[in-house]
Amino acid sequence: MLKVVVCVSGGGTNLQAIIDSIAAGKITNTEIIGVISNNYGVKSIERAEKAGIPAFVLSPKDYSERSEFNKAFLDKVKELDPDLVVLAGFLVRIPEEFVKEYSNRIVNIHPSLIPSFCGVGYYGLKVHEKALERGVKITGATVHFVNEGMDEGPIIAQKPVAVEDGDTPEILQRRVMEQAEWVILPKAIDDIANGRIKVSGTKVISAF
Protein backbone atom coordinates (compact mmCIF):
# COMPACT_ATOMS: atom_id res chain seq x y z
CA MET A 1 0.00 0.00 0.00
CA LEU A 2 1.50 3.36 -1.09
CA LYS A 3 1.19 5.86 1.74
CA VAL A 4 0.68 9.35 0.32
CA VAL A 5 0.85 12.83 1.84
CA VAL A 6 -0.81 15.52 -0.30
CA CYS A 7 0.38 19.14 0.04
CA VAL A 8 -2.06 21.88 -0.93
CA SER A 9 -2.45 25.66 -0.87
CA GLY A 10 -5.99 26.46 -1.94
CA GLY A 11 -9.07 25.02 -3.60
CA GLY A 12 -7.88 21.44 -3.70
CA THR A 13 -9.63 20.23 -6.84
CA ASN A 14 -6.62 18.02 -7.59
CA LEU A 15 -6.77 16.65 -4.05
CA GLN A 16 -10.45 15.92 -4.67
CA ALA A 17 -9.62 14.14 -7.94
CA ILE A 18 -7.19 11.90 -6.02
CA ILE A 19 -9.71 11.20 -3.22
CA ASP A 20 -12.43 10.38 -5.79
CA SER A 21 -10.12 8.19 -7.87
CA ILE A 22 -9.17 6.13 -4.81
CA ALA A 23 -12.86 5.77 -3.87
CA ALA A 24 -13.72 4.70 -7.44
CA GLY A 25 -10.88 2.16 -7.58
CA LYS A 26 -9.09 4.06 -10.35
CA ILE A 27 -6.10 4.50 -8.05
CA THR A 28 -5.29 1.22 -6.30
CA ASN A 29 -2.87 0.19 -3.54
CA THR A 30 -2.90 3.77 -2.25
CA GLU A 31 -3.92 5.51 0.94
CA ILE A 32 -3.79 9.26 1.67
CA ILE A 33 -2.40 9.40 5.20
CA GLY A 34 -2.41 13.18 5.55
CA VAL A 35 -2.99 16.53 3.88
CA ILE A 36 -0.77 19.51 4.65
CA SER A 37 -1.82 23.05 3.73
CA ASN A 38 0.35 26.15 3.98
CA ASN A 39 -2.79 28.29 4.26
CA TYR A 40 -5.51 28.40 6.89
CA GLY A 41 -9.20 28.23 5.98
CA VAL A 42 -8.85 26.85 2.47
CA LYS A 43 -11.34 24.50 0.81
CA SER A 44 -8.69 21.75 0.61
CA ILE A 45 -8.86 21.26 4.38
CA GLU A 46 -12.65 20.84 4.22
CA ARG A 47 -12.23 18.29 1.42
CA ALA A 48 -9.70 16.30 3.47
CA GLU A 49 -11.81 16.35 6.62
CA LYS A 50 -14.92 15.30 4.69
CA ALA A 51 -12.99 12.30 3.40
CA GLY A 52 -11.77 11.45 6.92
CA ILE A 53 -8.14 12.34 6.15
CA PRO A 54 -6.08 14.08 8.86
CA ALA A 55 -5.36 17.67 7.76
CA PHE A 56 -2.61 19.93 9.09
CA VAL A 57 -1.83 23.59 8.49
CA LEU A 58 1.75 24.82 8.55
CA SER A 59 1.90 28.47 7.55
CA PRO A 60 5.14 30.40 6.92
CA LYS A 61 3.40 33.31 8.70
CA ASP A 62 3.68 31.40 12.00
CA TYR A 63 7.49 31.34 11.82
CA SER A 64 9.88 34.27 12.08
CA GLU A 65 12.40 32.65 9.71
CA ARG A 66 11.73 30.81 6.47
CA SER A 67 14.27 28.17 7.53
CA GLU A 68 12.17 27.44 10.65
CA PHE A 69 9.07 26.90 8.49
CA ASN A 70 11.06 24.66 6.15
CA LYS A 71 12.24 22.57 9.09
CA ALA A 72 8.77 22.32 10.64
CA PHE A 73 7.37 21.27 7.29
CA LEU A 74 9.96 18.56 6.73
CA ASP A 75 9.53 17.37 10.33
CA LYS A 76 5.76 17.04 9.80
CA VAL A 77 6.21 15.06 6.61
CA LYS A 78 8.79 12.80 8.29
CA GLU A 79 6.44 12.23 11.22
CA LEU A 80 3.71 11.11 8.79
CA ASP A 81 6.32 8.96 7.03
CA PRO A 82 4.83 8.70 3.51
CA ASP A 83 6.14 6.70 0.56
CA LEU A 84 5.13 9.52 -1.78
CA VAL A 85 4.52 13.26 -1.40
CA VAL A 86 2.09 14.78 -3.91
CA LEU A 87 2.18 18.53 -4.51
CA ALA A 88 -1.39 19.15 -5.66
CA GLY A 89 -1.55 22.90 -6.18
CA PHE A 90 1.08 23.51 -3.52
CA LEU A 91 2.44 26.95 -4.28
CA VAL A 92 5.40 26.97 -1.89
CA ARG A 93 8.95 26.38 -3.08
CA ILE A 94 10.15 23.01 -1.78
CA PRO A 95 13.40 23.42 0.19
CA GLU A 96 16.49 21.57 -1.01
CA GLU A 97 16.84 19.44 2.12
CA PHE A 98 13.29 18.15 1.58
CA VAL A 99 14.05 17.26 -2.06
CA LYS A 100 17.22 15.43 -0.99
CA GLU A 101 15.45 13.48 1.73
CA TYR A 102 12.59 12.48 -0.60
CA SER A 103 14.48 12.09 -3.85
CA ASN A 104 12.18 10.73 -6.61
CA ARG A 105 9.38 10.48 -4.05
CA ILE A 106 7.82 13.92 -4.58
CA VAL A 107 5.53 14.57 -7.56
CA ASN A 108 4.05 17.88 -8.69
CA ILE A 109 1.20 18.80 -11.04
CA HIS A 110 1.89 21.87 -13.19
CA PRO A 111 -0.75 23.50 -15.43
CA SER A 112 1.26 23.73 -18.67
CA LEU A 113 3.25 21.54 -21.01
CA ILE A 114 6.71 21.81 -19.41
CA PRO A 115 9.15 23.30 -20.50
CA SER A 116 6.65 25.98 -21.61
CA PHE A 117 5.24 28.40 -19.05
CA CYS A 118 7.01 27.04 -16.00
CA GLY A 119 9.68 28.05 -13.49
CA VAL A 120 9.83 31.05 -11.17
CA GLY A 121 6.64 33.14 -11.25
CA TYR A 122 4.57 30.56 -13.15
CA TYR A 123 1.92 29.18 -10.84
CA GLY A 124 -1.86 28.89 -10.74
CA LEU A 125 -3.79 31.35 -12.88
CA LYS A 126 -0.61 33.20 -13.90
CA VAL A 127 0.39 30.25 -16.08
CA HIS A 128 -2.82 30.57 -18.10
CA GLU A 129 -2.54 34.36 -18.32
CA LYS A 130 0.94 33.95 -19.85
CA ALA A 131 -0.21 31.23 -22.24
CA LEU A 132 -3.06 33.45 -23.49
CA GLU A 133 -0.73 36.48 -23.75
CA ARG A 134 1.65 34.43 -25.91
CA GLY A 135 -1.22 33.21 -28.06
CA VAL A 136 -0.43 29.50 -27.95
CA LYS A 137 -3.07 27.25 -29.48
CA ILE A 138 -2.23 24.22 -27.35
CA THR A 139 -1.47 24.11 -23.67
CA GLY A 140 -1.96 21.32 -21.12
CA ALA A 141 -0.61 19.89 -17.90
CA THR A 142 2.44 17.98 -16.68
CA VAL A 143 3.09 15.63 -13.77
CA HIS A 144 6.76 15.43 -12.84
CA PHE A 145 9.08 14.37 -10.07
CA VAL A 146 10.45 17.28 -8.06
CA ASN A 147 14.18 17.90 -8.08
CA GLU A 148 16.31 20.88 -6.95
CA GLY A 149 15.28 22.91 -10.01
CA MET A 150 11.96 24.71 -10.44
CA ASP A 151 9.63 22.50 -12.56
CA GLU A 152 12.71 20.70 -13.91
CA GLY A 153 12.41 17.14 -12.58
CA PRO A 154 11.78 14.00 -14.67
CA ILE A 155 8.44 14.19 -16.51
CA ILE A 156 5.98 11.40 -15.69
CA ALA A 157 2.98 12.38 -17.84
CA GLN A 158 1.68 15.21 -20.02
CA LYS A 159 -1.65 15.88 -21.69
CA PRO A 160 -2.39 18.60 -24.25
CA VAL A 161 -5.48 20.83 -24.11
CA ALA A 162 -6.71 23.17 -26.88
CA VAL A 163 -6.91 26.92 -26.33
CA GLU A 164 -10.18 28.26 -27.73
CA ASP A 165 -11.23 31.68 -29.05
CA GLY A 166 -12.57 33.84 -26.27
CA ASP A 167 -10.79 31.96 -23.48
CA THR A 168 -10.15 33.89 -20.29
CA PRO A 169 -7.46 32.66 -17.88
CA GLU A 170 -10.23 31.28 -15.65
CA ILE A 171 -11.98 29.41 -18.48
CA LEU A 172 -8.69 27.97 -19.72
CA GLN A 173 -7.63 27.00 -16.19
CA ARG A 174 -10.86 25.06 -15.71
CA ARG A 175 -10.50 23.26 -19.07
CA VAL A 176 -6.89 22.31 -18.31
CA MET A 177 -7.95 20.96 -14.92
CA GLU A 178 -10.92 18.97 -16.27
CA GLN A 179 -9.25 17.57 -19.38
CA ALA A 180 -5.70 17.12 -18.14
CA GLU A 181 -4.82 17.64 -14.45
CA TRP A 182 -7.61 15.56 -12.90
CA VAL A 183 -6.78 12.77 -15.35
CA ILE A 184 -2.98 12.56 -15.38
CA LEU A 185 -2.31 13.18 -11.68
CA PRO A 186 -4.47 10.26 -10.42
CA LYS A 187 -3.09 8.04 -13.21
CA ALA A 188 0.51 8.92 -12.30
CA ILE A 189 -0.15 8.02 -8.65
CA ASP A 190 -1.73 4.72 -9.69
CA ASP A 191 1.27 4.00 -11.94
CA ILE A 192 3.68 4.71 -9.08
CA ALA A 193 1.64 2.66 -6.61
CA ASN A 194 1.67 -0.27 -8.98
CA GLY A 195 5.35 -0.14 -9.93
CA ARG A 196 4.91 1.08 -13.50
CA ILE A 197 7.23 4.09 -13.16
CA LYS A 198 11.02 4.07 -13.06
CA VAL A 199 13.40 7.03 -13.07
CA SER A 200 16.47 6.70 -15.26
CA GLY A 201 18.74 9.74 -14.98
CA THR A 202 16.72 12.81 -15.96
CA LYS A 203 13.88 10.80 -17.51
CA VAL A 204 11.00 8.59 -16.48
CA ILE A 205 10.63 5.20 -18.07
CA SER A 206 7.12 3.79 -17.92
CA ALA A 207 6.86 0.04 -17.81
CA PHE A 208 3.44 -1.29 -18.85
Ligand code: GAR
Ligand atom coordinates in the same frame (compact mmCIF):
# COMPACT_ATOMS: atom_id res chain seq x y z
C1 GAR B 1 -3.68 23.72 -10.30
O1 GAR B 1 -4.01 24.23 -11.55
C2 GAR B 1 -2.24 23.25 -10.28
O2 GAR B 1 -1.84 22.69 -11.48
C3 GAR B 1 -1.52 24.55 -10.02
O3 GAR B 1 -2.31 25.21 -9.04
C4 GAR B 1 -3.68 24.83 -9.25
C5 GAR B 1 -4.25 24.38 -7.92
O4 GAR B 1 -5.61 24.04 -8.01
N1 GAR B 1 -0.18 24.33 -9.59
C6 GAR B 1 0.85 25.11 -9.94
O5 GAR B 1 0.72 26.12 -10.61
C7 GAR B 1 2.21 24.65 -9.45
N2 GAR B 1 3.25 25.39 -10.06
P1 GAR B 1 -6.31 23.09 -6.95
O6 GAR B 1 -5.97 23.61 -5.56
O7 GAR B 1 -7.78 23.25 -7.24
O8 GAR B 1 -5.82 21.68 -7.17
